[in-house]
Amino acid sequence: MPTDTPQPSFVLVRPQMGENIGAAARAMWNFGLDRMCVVAPRDGWPNPKAVAMASGAGRLLDEARLVDSLPEAVADCHFVMATTARARGLTKPVFSPERAMQEAASRIAEGQKVAVLFGPERAGLENDDVARANAIINVPVNPEFPSLNLAQCVLLTGYEWRRAQGNIVDERVDMARADWAEQIEIEKLAEHYDERLTQAGFFFPEHKAEGMRTNLRNMWSRMPLTRADVQMLHGVLRQMVRWKERGR
Amino acid sequence: MPTDTPQPSFVLVRPQMGENIGAAARAMWNFGLDRMCVVAPRDGWPNPKAVAMASGAGRLLDEARLVDSLPEAVADCHFVMATTARARGLTKPVFSPERAMQEAASRIAEGQKVAVLFGPERAGLENDDVARANAIINVPVNPEFPSLNLAQCVLLTGYEWRRAQGNIVDERVDMARADWAEQIEIEKLAEHYDERLTQAGFFFPEHKAEGMRTNLRNMWSRMPLTRADVQMLHGVLRQMVRWKERGR
Numbered sequence: 001m002p003t004d005t006p007q008p009s010f011v012l013v014r015p016q017m018g019e020n021i022g023a024a025a026r027a028m029w030n031f032g033l034d035r036m037c038v039v040a041p042r043d044g045w046p047n048p049k050a051v052a053m054a055s056g057a058g059r060l061l062d063e064a065r066l067v068d069s070l071p072e073a074v075a076d077c078h079f080v081m082a083t084t085a086r087a088r089g090l091t092k093p094v095f096s097p098e099r100a101m102q103e104a105a106s107r108i109a110e111g112q113k114v115a116v117l118f119g120p121e122r123a124g125l126e127n128d129d130v131a132r133a134n135a136i137i138n139v140p141v142n143p144e145f146p147s148l149n150l151a152q153c154v155l156l157t158g159y160e161w162r163r164a165q166g167n168i169v170d171e172r173v174d175m176a177r178a179d180w181a182e183q184i185e186i187e188k189l190a191e192h193y194d195e196r197l198t199q200a201g202f203f204f205p206e207h208k209a210e211g212m213r214t215n216l217r218n219m220w221s222r223m224p225l226t227r228a229d230v231q232m233l234h235g236v237l238r239q240m241v242r243w244k245e246r247g248r
Numbered sequence: 249m250p251t252d253t254p255q256p257s258f259v260l261v262r263p264q265m266g267e268n269i270g271a272a273a274r275a276m277w278n279f280g281l282d283r284m285c286v287v288a289p290r291d292g293w294p295n296p297k298a299v300a301m302a303s304g305a306g307r308l309l310d311e312a313r314l315v316d317s318l319p320e321a322v323a324d325c326h327f328v329m330a331t332t333a334r335a336r337g338l339t340k341p342v343f344s345p346e347r348a349m350q351e352a353a354s355r356i357a358e359g360q361k362v363a364v365l366f367g368p369e370r371a372g373l374e375n376d377d378v379a380r381a382n383a384i385i386n387v388p389v390n391p392e393f394p395s396l397n398l399a400q401c402v403l404l405t406g407y408e409w410r411r412a413q414g415n416i417v418d419e420r421v422d423m424a425r426a427d428w429a430e431q432i433e434i435e436k437l438a439e440h441y442d443e444r445l446t447q448a449g450f451f452f453p454e455h456k457a458e459g460m461r462t463n464l465r466n467m468w469s470r471m472p473l474t475r476a477d478v479q480m481l482h483g484v485l486r487q488m489v490r491w492k493e494r495g496r
Contacts, residue, residue: 027400032390056393098411140410142280145304152275155400156407162388163346 009035022053023151029057031158078112082133101160257283270301271399277305279406326360330381349408
Protein backbone atom coordinates (compact mmCIF):
# COMPACT_ATOMS: atom_id res chain seq x y z
CA MET A 1 0.00 0.00 0.00
CA PRO A 2 1.33 3.44 -0.88
CA THR A 3 1.58 5.79 2.08
CA ASP A 4 -1.42 8.07 2.51
CA THR A 5 0.74 11.19 2.48
CA PRO A 6 -0.85 13.60 -0.02
CA GLN A 7 1.51 13.83 -2.98
CA PRO A 8 1.63 14.08 -6.77
CA SER A 9 1.82 10.91 -8.82
CA PHE A 10 4.90 10.54 -11.00
CA VAL A 11 4.01 9.17 -14.43
CA LEU A 12 6.76 7.49 -16.44
CA VAL A 13 5.64 7.71 -20.05
CA ARG A 14 6.84 4.84 -22.27
CA PRO A 15 10.03 4.23 -20.26
CA GLN A 16 12.64 2.09 -21.98
CA MET A 17 15.31 0.58 -19.72
CA GLY A 18 14.24 -1.33 -16.62
CA GLU A 19 17.29 0.00 -14.76
CA ASN A 20 16.04 3.54 -15.22
CA ILE A 21 12.57 2.67 -13.93
CA GLY A 22 14.18 1.13 -10.84
CA ALA A 23 16.44 4.15 -10.35
CA ALA A 24 13.43 6.43 -10.69
CA ALA A 25 11.66 4.47 -7.94
CA ARG A 26 14.67 4.92 -5.66
CA ALA A 27 14.84 8.63 -6.46
CA MET A 28 11.15 9.04 -5.60
CA TRP A 29 11.36 7.17 -2.34
CA ASN A 30 14.40 9.22 -1.32
CA PHE A 31 11.96 12.08 -0.98
CA GLY A 32 9.05 10.12 0.42
CA LEU A 33 7.12 9.83 -2.86
CA ASP A 34 5.58 6.45 -3.60
CA ARG A 35 2.87 6.87 -6.25
CA MET A 36 4.28 5.77 -9.57
CA CYS A 37 2.33 5.23 -12.76
CA VAL A 38 3.96 3.48 -15.71
CA VAL A 39 2.58 4.06 -19.21
CA ALA A 40 3.31 1.38 -21.82
CA PRO A 41 6.82 0.40 -20.69
CA ARG A 42 8.85 -0.80 -23.70
CA ASP A 43 10.05 -4.04 -22.13
CA GLY A 44 6.79 -5.16 -20.51
CA TRP A 45 5.78 -5.34 -16.86
CA PRO A 46 6.83 -6.38 -14.29
CA ASN A 47 10.41 -5.74 -15.31
CA PRO A 48 13.07 -7.78 -13.46
CA LYS A 49 15.82 -5.25 -14.18
CA ALA A 50 13.69 -2.49 -12.66
CA VAL A 51 13.14 -4.62 -9.57
CA ALA A 52 16.86 -5.37 -9.22
CA MET A 53 17.79 -1.69 -9.46
CA ALA A 54 15.05 -0.43 -7.14
CA SER A 55 16.30 -2.47 -4.14
CA GLY A 56 14.92 -0.70 -1.06
CA ALA A 57 12.25 1.04 -3.13
CA GLY A 58 10.91 -2.10 -4.82
CA ARG A 59 7.52 -1.63 -3.18
CA LEU A 60 6.90 1.34 -5.48
CA LEU A 61 7.15 -0.95 -8.50
CA ASP A 62 4.84 -3.59 -7.00
CA GLU A 63 2.27 -0.91 -6.31
CA ALA A 64 2.76 1.12 -9.51
CA ARG A 65 -0.25 1.64 -11.75
CA LEU A 66 0.32 0.16 -15.18
CA VAL A 67 -1.68 1.74 -18.02
CA ASP A 68 -1.63 1.68 -21.81
CA SER A 69 -1.90 5.33 -22.61
CA LEU A 70 -1.21 8.76 -21.18
CA PRO A 71 -4.88 9.88 -21.20
CA GLU A 72 -5.65 6.85 -19.05
CA ALA A 73 -2.82 7.72 -16.67
CA VAL A 74 -4.06 11.22 -16.00
CA ALA A 75 -7.82 10.67 -16.39
CA ASP A 76 -8.62 11.52 -12.76
CA CYS A 77 -6.09 14.35 -12.38
CA HIS A 78 -6.95 18.01 -12.05
CA PHE A 79 -3.53 19.33 -12.95
CA VAL A 80 -0.79 17.75 -15.04
CA MET A 81 2.77 18.97 -15.48
CA ALA A 82 5.21 17.73 -18.11
CA THR A 83 8.97 17.74 -17.61
CA THR A 84 10.85 18.70 -20.75
CA ALA A 85 14.43 19.58 -21.58
CA ARG A 86 13.71 21.62 -24.69
CA ALA A 87 11.45 24.61 -25.08
CA ARG A 88 8.35 23.78 -27.10
CA GLY A 89 6.33 25.84 -29.50
CA LEU A 90 3.32 25.33 -27.22
CA THR A 91 1.91 28.27 -25.29
CA LYS A 92 1.77 26.95 -21.79
CA PRO A 93 3.11 28.10 -18.45
CA VAL A 94 6.74 27.05 -17.93
CA PHE A 95 7.65 26.47 -14.31
CA SER A 96 10.99 25.98 -12.65
CA PRO A 97 11.03 22.72 -10.64
CA GLU A 98 10.74 24.78 -7.45
CA ARG A 99 7.72 26.77 -8.63
CA ALA A 100 6.15 23.63 -10.09
CA MET A 101 6.29 21.72 -6.81
CA GLN A 102 4.98 24.73 -4.89
CA GLU A 103 2.08 24.80 -7.34
CA ALA A 104 1.59 21.05 -6.89
CA ALA A 105 1.68 21.38 -3.10
CA SER A 106 -0.92 24.13 -3.02
CA ARG A 107 -3.25 22.33 -5.42
CA ILE A 108 -2.90 19.08 -3.50
CA ALA A 109 -3.63 20.94 -0.27
CA GLU A 110 -6.90 22.05 -1.91
CA GLY A 111 -7.76 18.43 -2.64
CA GLN A 112 -6.72 18.34 -6.30
CA LYS A 113 -4.95 15.39 -7.89
CA VAL A 114 -1.68 16.33 -9.57
CA ALA A 115 0.50 14.30 -11.92
CA VAL A 116 4.02 14.93 -13.18
CA LEU A 117 5.00 13.39 -16.53
CA PHE A 118 8.48 12.10 -17.34
CA GLY A 119 9.29 11.12 -20.91
CA PRO A 120 11.13 8.14 -22.34
CA GLU A 121 14.91 8.21 -21.97
CA ARG A 122 15.98 8.77 -25.51
CA ALA A 123 13.70 11.45 -26.86
CA GLY A 124 11.66 12.75 -23.95
CA LEU A 125 7.96 13.48 -24.14
CA GLU A 126 6.40 14.03 -27.54
CA ASN A 127 4.55 17.24 -28.31
CA ASP A 128 1.33 15.27 -28.27
CA ASP A 129 2.05 14.25 -24.65
CA VAL A 130 3.01 17.78 -23.64
CA ALA A 131 -0.18 19.16 -25.19
CA ARG A 132 -2.10 17.12 -22.59
CA ALA A 133 -0.36 18.88 -19.71
CA ASN A 134 -1.47 22.10 -18.04
CA ALA A 135 2.08 23.30 -17.55
CA ILE A 136 5.67 22.50 -18.38
CA ILE A 137 8.50 21.95 -15.89
CA ASN A 138 11.88 23.00 -17.19
CA VAL A 139 15.03 22.02 -15.29
CA PRO A 140 17.61 24.79 -15.64
CA VAL A 141 20.49 22.69 -17.01
CA ASN A 142 23.63 23.85 -18.78
CA PRO A 143 22.51 24.51 -22.37
CA GLU A 144 25.86 23.13 -23.55
CA PHE A 145 25.25 19.84 -21.75
CA PRO A 146 21.58 19.17 -21.04
CA SER A 147 22.05 15.47 -20.34
CA LEU A 148 19.78 14.70 -17.40
CA ASN A 149 18.59 11.13 -17.44
CA LEU A 150 15.17 9.92 -16.37
CA ALA A 151 16.10 9.11 -12.77
CA GLN A 152 17.99 12.38 -12.35
CA CYS A 153 14.97 14.33 -13.55
CA VAL A 154 12.78 12.38 -11.12
CA LEU A 155 15.34 13.04 -8.36
CA LEU A 156 15.38 16.82 -8.84
CA THR A 157 11.60 17.00 -9.04
CA GLY A 158 11.23 14.83 -5.93
CA TYR A 159 13.77 16.99 -4.13
CA GLU A 160 11.74 20.11 -4.95
CA TRP A 161 8.60 18.35 -3.74
CA ARG A 162 10.36 17.69 -0.46
CA ARG A 163 11.49 21.31 -0.30
CA ALA A 164 7.95 22.50 -0.90
CA GLN A 165 6.93 20.63 2.25
CA GLY A 166 9.07 22.97 4.34
CA ASN A 167 10.77 22.03 7.62
CA ILE A 168 14.12 21.67 5.93
CA VAL A 169 16.96 21.64 8.41
CA ASP A 170 18.95 24.82 8.15
CA GLU A 171 21.48 26.74 10.14
CA ARG A 172 18.91 28.64 12.15
CA VAL A 173 17.20 25.45 13.28
CA ASP A 174 20.21 23.32 13.89
CA MET A 175 22.56 25.78 15.53
CA ALA A 176 19.74 26.86 17.82
CA ARG A 177 20.07 23.49 19.50
CA ALA A 178 23.71 24.11 20.42
CA ASP A 179 24.49 24.84 24.06
CA TRP A 180 25.89 28.32 23.57
CA ALA A 181 28.09 29.97 26.14
CA GLU A 182 26.66 32.99 27.88
CA GLN A 183 28.42 36.34 27.88
CA ILE A 184 29.59 35.89 31.45
CA GLU A 185 31.37 32.71 30.46
CA ILE A 186 33.06 34.44 27.53
CA GLU A 187 34.05 37.23 29.88
CA LYS A 188 35.63 34.82 32.36
CA LEU A 189 37.43 33.03 29.56
CA ALA A 190 38.83 36.33 28.32
CA GLU A 191 39.95 37.23 31.83
CA HIS A 192 41.60 33.86 32.32
CA TYR A 193 43.63 34.26 29.12
CA ASP A 194 44.40 37.88 29.87
CA GLU A 195 45.72 37.05 33.31
CA ARG A 196 47.83 34.07 32.30
CA LEU A 197 49.17 35.65 29.14
CA THR A 198 50.14 38.72 31.14
CA GLN A 199 52.10 36.46 33.50
CA ALA A 200 53.64 34.74 30.50
CA GLY A 201 54.78 38.03 29.02
CA PHE A 202 52.62 37.72 25.91
CA PHE A 203 51.55 41.38 25.78
CA PHE A 204 54.83 42.77 24.57
CA PRO A 205 56.15 45.29 23.70
CA GLU A 206 54.54 47.58 26.21
CA HIS A 207 53.26 50.16 23.71
CA LYS A 208 51.42 47.48 21.76
CA ALA A 209 49.98 45.70 24.82
CA GLU A 210 46.73 47.64 24.88
CA GLY A 211 45.96 46.92 21.21
CA MET A 212 46.86 43.26 21.63
CA ARG A 213 44.51 42.98 24.62
CA THR A 214 41.66 44.50 22.65
CA ASN A 215 42.22 42.23 19.68
CA LEU A 216 42.23 39.15 21.86
CA ARG A 217 39.10 40.23 23.72
CA ASN A 218 37.42 40.96 20.43
CA MET A 219 38.32 37.56 19.04
CA TRP A 220 36.61 35.74 21.92
CA SER A 221 33.45 37.73 21.33
CA ARG A 222 33.48 37.17 17.61
CA MET A 223 33.65 33.41 17.87
CA PRO A 224 30.41 31.44 18.22
CA LEU A 225 31.50 29.47 21.28
CA THR A 226 29.55 26.72 22.99
CA ARG A 227 29.92 25.95 26.69
CA ALA A 228 32.01 22.94 25.69
CA ASP A 229 34.31 25.15 23.59
CA VAL A 230 34.80 27.48 26.53
CA GLN A 231 35.66 24.62 28.88
CA MET A 232 38.12 23.28 26.32
CA LEU A 233 39.81 26.64 25.93
CA HIS A 234 40.13 26.99 29.72
CA GLY A 235 41.61 23.48 29.74
CA VAL A 236 44.16 24.35 27.08
CA LEU A 237 45.43 27.24 29.13
CA ARG A 238 45.46 25.34 32.41
CA GLN A 239 47.39 22.56 30.81
CA MET A 240 50.00 24.95 29.43
CA VAL A 241 50.43 26.35 32.91
CA ARG A 242 50.75 22.85 34.40
CA TRP A 243 53.28 21.91 31.75
CA LYS A 244 55.30 25.03 32.46
CA GLU A 245 55.19 24.31 36.20
CA ARG A 246 56.32 20.71 35.73
CA GLY A 247 59.29 22.00 33.77
CA ARG A 248 60.64 23.96 36.71
CA MET B 249 40.99 24.57 -19.41
CA PRO B 250 38.14 24.92 -16.95
CA THR B 251 35.79 27.79 -17.75
CA ASP B 252 36.57 31.00 -15.91
CA THR B 253 33.06 31.23 -14.47
CA PRO B 254 33.47 31.82 -10.72
CA GLN B 255 32.29 28.69 -8.96
CA PRO B 256 32.99 26.38 -6.03
CA SER B 257 35.27 23.41 -6.54
CA PHE B 258 33.71 20.02 -5.91
CA VAL B 259 36.07 17.74 -4.00
CA LEU B 260 35.49 13.99 -4.24
CA VAL B 261 37.12 12.55 -1.14
CA ARG B 262 38.50 9.01 -1.59
CA PRO B 263 35.94 8.02 -4.25
CA GLN B 264 35.70 4.31 -4.95
CA MET B 265 34.01 3.34 -8.23
CA GLY B 266 35.20 4.95 -11.46
CA GLU B 267 31.62 4.94 -12.77
CA ASN B 268 30.56 7.17 -9.91
CA ILE B 269 33.39 9.62 -10.54
CA GLY B 270 32.31 9.81 -14.19
CA ALA B 271 28.66 10.25 -13.25
CA ALA B 272 29.65 13.00 -10.80
CA ALA B 273 31.49 14.80 -13.63
CA ARG B 274 28.36 14.63 -15.79
CA ALA B 275 26.19 15.88 -12.95
CA MET B 276 28.53 18.84 -12.40
CA TRP B 277 28.67 19.82 -16.03
CA ASN B 278 24.88 19.63 -16.29
CA PHE B 279 24.91 22.74 -14.13
CA GLY B 280 27.95 24.39 -15.68
CA LEU B 281 30.39 23.37 -12.94
CA ASP B 282 33.80 22.17 -14.11
CA ARG B 283 36.27 22.36 -11.21
CA MET B 284 36.69 18.92 -9.78
CA CYS B 285 39.29 17.82 -7.27
CA VAL B 286 39.87 14.13 -6.57
CA VAL B 287 41.43 13.08 -3.27
CA ALA B 288 43.15 9.68 -3.20
CA PRO B 289 40.79 7.77 -5.51
CA ARG B 290 40.75 4.10 -4.53
CA ASP B 291 41.40 2.72 -8.01
CA GLY B 292 44.12 5.14 -9.11
CA TRP B 293 44.09 7.92 -11.65
CA PRO B 294 43.27 8.36 -14.48
CA ASN B 295 40.42 5.89 -14.21
CA PRO B 296 39.18 4.41 -17.54
CA LYS B 297 35.74 3.58 -16.11
CA ALA B 298 35.31 7.17 -14.98
CA VAL B 299 36.25 8.36 -18.46
CA ALA B 300 33.78 5.96 -20.12
CA MET B 301 30.93 7.09 -17.87
CA ALA B 302 31.66 10.81 -18.13
CA SER B 303 31.20 10.89 -21.93
CA GLY B 304 30.40 14.52 -22.78
CA ALA B 305 31.88 15.72 -19.49
CA GLY B 306 35.23 13.92 -19.85
CA ARG B 307 37.08 17.23 -19.95
CA LEU B 308 36.35 17.66 -16.22
CA LEU B 309 38.30 14.47 -15.47
CA ASP B 310 41.26 15.49 -17.67
CA GLU B 311 41.42 18.80 -15.87
CA ALA B 312 40.63 17.54 -12.36
CA ARG B 313 43.16 18.23 -9.61
CA LEU B 314 44.49 15.00 -8.14
CA VAL B 315 45.76 15.24 -4.55
CA ASP B 316 46.72 12.82 -1.79
CA SER B 317 44.90 14.33 1.15
CA LEU B 318 41.96 16.51 2.04
CA PRO B 319 44.08 19.25 3.67
CA GLU B 320 45.95 19.55 0.39
CA ALA B 321 42.67 19.75 -1.55
CA VAL B 322 41.34 22.67 0.45
CA ALA B 323 44.61 24.41 1.34
CA ASP B 324 43.80 27.56 -0.64
CA CYS B 325 40.07 27.69 0.22
CA HIS B 326 38.43 30.25 2.46
CA PHE B 327 35.27 28.28 3.11
CA VAL B 328 34.68 24.55 3.00
CA MET B 329 31.36 22.74 3.19
CA ALA B 330 30.93 19.00 3.77
CA THR B 331 27.96 17.05 2.46
CA THR B 332 26.73 14.45 4.93
CA ALA B 333 23.70 12.21 5.20
CA ARG B 334 23.79 11.74 8.97
CA ALA B 335 23.80 14.34 11.68
CA ARG B 336 27.17 14.53 13.43
CA GLY B 337 28.06 15.31 16.99
CA LEU B 338 30.08 18.27 15.73
CA THR B 339 28.86 21.77 16.49
CA LYS B 340 28.90 23.38 13.09
CA PRO B 341 26.35 25.23 11.00
CA VAL B 342 24.11 22.84 9.06
CA PHE B 343 22.86 24.25 5.77
CA SER B 344 20.19 23.03 3.41
CA PRO B 345 21.64 22.63 -0.11
CA GLU B 346 19.82 25.82 -1.13
CA ARG B 347 21.19 27.89 1.72
CA ALA B 348 24.65 26.37 1.25
CA MET B 349 24.87 27.36 -2.40
CA GLN B 350 23.56 30.85 -1.64
CA GLU B 351 26.34 31.11 0.95
CA ALA B 352 28.85 29.82 -1.60
CA ALA B 353 27.64 32.29 -4.23
CA SER B 354 27.91 35.28 -1.92
CA ARG B 355 31.37 34.30 -0.68
CA ILE B 356 32.59 33.64 -4.22
CA ALA B 357 31.21 37.03 -5.27
CA GLU B 358 33.43 38.54 -2.55
CA GLY B 359 36.45 36.79 -4.05
CA GLN B 360 36.63 33.84 -1.64
CA LYS B 361 37.46 30.32 -2.75
CA VAL B 362 34.85 27.77 -1.73
CA ALA B 363 35.01 23.98 -1.80
CA VAL B 364 32.29 21.38 -1.34
CA LEU B 365 33.31 17.95 -0.06
CA PHE B 366 31.66 14.69 -1.12
CA GLY B 367 32.53 11.49 0.72
CA PRO B 368 33.28 8.00 -0.53
CA GLU B 369 30.27 6.01 -1.71
CA ARG B 370 30.01 3.44 1.02
CA ALA B 371 30.49 5.30 4.24
CA GLY B 372 30.51 9.00 3.39
CA LEU B 373 32.94 11.47 4.91
CA GLU B 374 34.66 10.58 8.16
CA ASN B 375 34.30 12.82 11.19
CA ASP B 376 37.91 13.81 10.74
CA ASP B 377 37.06 15.12 7.24
CA VAL B 378 33.96 16.92 8.45
CA ALA B 379 35.94 18.58 11.26
CA ARG B 380 37.97 20.33 8.54
CA ALA B 381 34.86 21.95 7.06
CA ASN B 382 33.34 25.27 8.11
CA ALA B 383 29.79 24.02 7.60
CA ILE B 384 27.76 20.94 6.82
CA ILE B 385 25.34 20.50 3.92
CA ASN B 386 22.47 18.18 4.70
CA VAL B 387 20.19 16.96 1.91
CA PRO B 388 16.64 16.56 3.24
CA VAL B 389 16.07 12.93 2.23
CA ASN B 390 13.44 10.51 3.48
CA PRO B 391 14.79 9.28 6.83
CA GLU B 392 13.37 5.84 6.01
CA PHE B 393 15.37 5.69 2.79
CA PRO B 394 18.38 8.01 2.76
CA SER B 395 20.11 6.30 -0.15
CA LEU B 396 21.53 9.13 -2.26
CA ASN B 397 24.59 8.05 -4.17
CA LEU B 398 27.66 10.17 -4.86
CA ALA B 399 26.53 11.44 -8.27
CA GLN B 400 23.03 12.21 -7.01
CA CYS B 401 24.44 14.25 -4.15
CA VAL B 402 26.66 16.11 -6.63
CA LEU B 403 23.63 16.60 -8.90
CA LEU B 404 21.45 18.17 -6.20
CA THR B 405 24.25 20.42 -5.00
CA GLY B 406 25.05 21.49 -8.58
CA TYR B 407 21.38 22.16 -9.19
CA GLU B 408 21.24 24.42 -6.14
CA TRP B 409 24.39 26.19 -7.34
CA ARG B 410 22.62 26.83 -10.64
CA ARG B 411 19.53 28.07 -8.78
CA ALA B 412 21.65 30.42 -6.70
CA GLN B 413 22.77 32.07 -9.96
CA GLY B 414 19.21 33.22 -10.60
CA ASN B 415 17.69 33.78 -14.03
CA ILE B 416 15.79 30.54 -13.85
CA VAL B 417 13.05 30.34 -16.43
CA ASP B 418 9.69 30.55 -14.76
CA GLU B 419 6.10 31.19 -15.66
CA ARG B 420 6.41 34.94 -15.37
CA VAL B 421 9.34 35.06 -17.76
CA ASP B 422 8.17 32.58 -20.29
CA MET B 423 4.50 33.41 -20.55
CA ALA B 424 5.45 37.07 -20.82
CA ARG B 425 6.81 36.26 -24.26
CA ALA B 426 3.43 34.98 -25.47
CA ASP B 427 1.49 37.20 -27.86
CA TRP B 428 -1.51 37.76 -25.61
CA ALA B 429 -4.84 38.90 -27.02
CA GLU B 430 -5.97 42.36 -26.01
CA GLN B 431 -9.29 42.97 -24.32
CA ILE B 432 -10.85 44.34 -27.50
CA GLU B 433 -10.06 41.06 -29.24
CA ILE B 434 -11.63 39.06 -26.44
CA GLU B 435 -14.62 41.35 -26.62
CA LYS B 436 -15.04 40.80 -30.36
CA LEU B 437 -14.66 37.06 -29.90
CA ALA B 438 -17.37 37.07 -27.25
CA GLU B 439 -19.65 39.10 -29.51
CA HIS B 440 -19.03 36.77 -32.43
CA TYR B 441 -20.02 33.72 -30.36
CA ASP B 442 -22.94 35.54 -28.79
CA GLU B 443 -24.33 36.51 -32.15
CA ARG B 444 -23.94 33.17 -33.87
CA LEU B 445 -25.11 31.15 -30.90
CA THR B 446 -28.16 33.36 -30.63
CA GLN B 447 -28.94 32.58 -34.29
CA ALA B 448 -28.35 28.91 -33.59
CA GLY B 449 -30.78 28.93 -30.69
CA PHE B 450 -28.16 28.07 -28.09
CA PHE B 451 -29.46 30.42 -25.38
CA PHE B 452 -32.47 28.42 -24.43
CA PRO B 453 -34.80 28.30 -22.52
CA GLU B 454 -35.53 32.01 -22.48
CA HIS B 455 -35.45 32.44 -18.70
CA LYS B 456 -31.95 30.97 -18.53
CA ALA B 457 -30.58 32.88 -21.52
CA GLU B 458 -29.25 35.81 -19.50
CA GLY B 459 -27.29 33.57 -17.12
CA MET B 460 -25.92 31.49 -19.98
CA ARG B 461 -24.71 34.63 -21.77
CA THR B 462 -22.95 35.84 -18.64
CA ASN B 463 -21.27 32.50 -18.07
CA LEU B 464 -20.01 32.34 -21.64
CA ARG B 465 -18.74 35.92 -21.53
CA ASN B 466 -17.04 35.19 -18.22
CA MET B 467 -15.36 32.09 -19.63
CA TRP B 468 -13.70 34.03 -22.45
CA SER B 469 -12.32 36.51 -19.94
CA ARG B 470 -11.07 33.86 -17.60
CA MET B 471 -9.02 32.05 -20.20
CA PRO B 472 -5.48 33.24 -20.90
CA LEU B 473 -5.93 33.56 -24.66
CA THR B 474 -3.25 34.45 -27.15
CA ARG B 475 -4.00 36.21 -30.44
CA ALA B 476 -3.58 32.85 -32.17
CA ASP B 477 -6.09 31.23 -29.80
CA VAL B 478 -8.60 33.96 -30.58
CA GLN B 479 -8.16 33.53 -34.33
CA MET B 480 -8.58 29.78 -33.93
CA LEU B 481 -11.80 30.20 -31.93
CA HIS B 482 -13.18 32.59 -34.53
CA GLY B 483 -12.25 30.00 -37.18
CA VAL B 484 -14.03 27.21 -35.32
CA LEU B 485 -17.24 29.19 -35.28
CA ARG B 486 -16.96 30.32 -38.91
CA GLN B 487 -16.38 26.75 -39.99
CA MET B 488 -19.45 25.51 -38.10
CA VAL B 489 -21.50 28.17 -39.88
CA ARG B 490 -20.04 27.19 -43.28
CA TRP B 491 -20.77 23.55 -42.60
CA LYS B 492 -24.34 24.34 -41.63
CA GLU B 493 -24.76 26.42 -44.77
CA ARG B 494 -23.39 23.67 -47.00
CA GLY B 495 -25.96 21.34 -45.51
CA ARG B 496 -28.88 23.37 -46.73
